[in-house]
Amino acid sequence: MNPLIRPRRLRTTPAMRRLVAETRIHPAQLILPLFVREGLTAPAPIEAMPGVVQHSLDSLKAATADAAAAGIGGVMLFGIPSTRDAIGSAATDADGILNRATRAVAAEVGDALVVQTDLCLDEFTDHGHCGVLDARGLVDNDATLERYRDMAVAQAEAGSALLGLSGMMDGQVAAVRDALDAAGRTDTAILAYAAKYASAFYGPFREAVDSQLTGDRRTYQQDPANRIEGLREAGLDEAEGADVLMVKPAMSYLDVLADVAATAQVPVWAYQVSGEYAMIEAAARNGWIDRDRAIRESVTGILRAGAGAVLTYWALELAAEGRV
Incomplete structure (x- = not known):
């Protein structure tokens, strides 16, 4: 045999593979989730997520810088x-931890990211x-929407440029x-966690x-068995005015993710969640996998499936020189 077509020619060296790569990780595609806890004076490690911490306000500002x-x-x-x-009052308190942190971070880095x-x-x-729960102890969708409206205005006033609606209530977008526009916050964008599964x-x-x-959140987060439902939820959120969709x-x-990315007329992102992070870190610590390769492969796969950006706890590591 002397095949005329030899795809391996494009895999011969690292330089060749880099040159013909179809999917690339760019720092601008990466979003770093950060936790800030009221009352902390120093970062507190999160045992289940090695390398990730709950921040104090001061350490949060340093991390965002x-x-x-x-x-x-x-x-x-x-x-x-x-x-x-019961109603999460601290979420709408202008001096609540999230709104205080948002003001501090927006002042620190709001022009840079x-x-x-x-x-x-x-x-x-x-x-x-x-x-919000009703008298039966079930989540009351419409009463919750009223809380979300107030939260949205509070977060926008604190300086958030993009609100991540992750509650999976019907009609939340x-x-x-409506609440943002009524408050004159027409420039504040909405990231809809459109297809969020009970995972x-x-x-x-x-x-x-x-x-x-x-208990669990299976009455509002999606059933992992359902693919079409994810596409339906994403379409509803886009029709309601979402600026970005999340899987x-x-x-x-x-x-x-591939389904939504193929049909949406707005950007589509994905969240590489805590369990995904923890599994790779744990397996790498046991010597079972190559940590760096697994991180890059996992994020590349998400981008290859159609995500325009990825929320990942490895955002800074991936953006570091030599990794991207």
């Missing part, structure tokens, strides 16, 4: 209050659900867009935000 210097696209802020109640905030009640409620891979995140949840988690839902 590093993010800006690295040239990544943005940071996503999550707040952990010292007190919680996109300051984004998580718009959800789960960190702020004493029951750990993403919404339309409600928030086991959120486990380490529960520690990161000190979640008070008992979460990334790894187990690359098919949904």
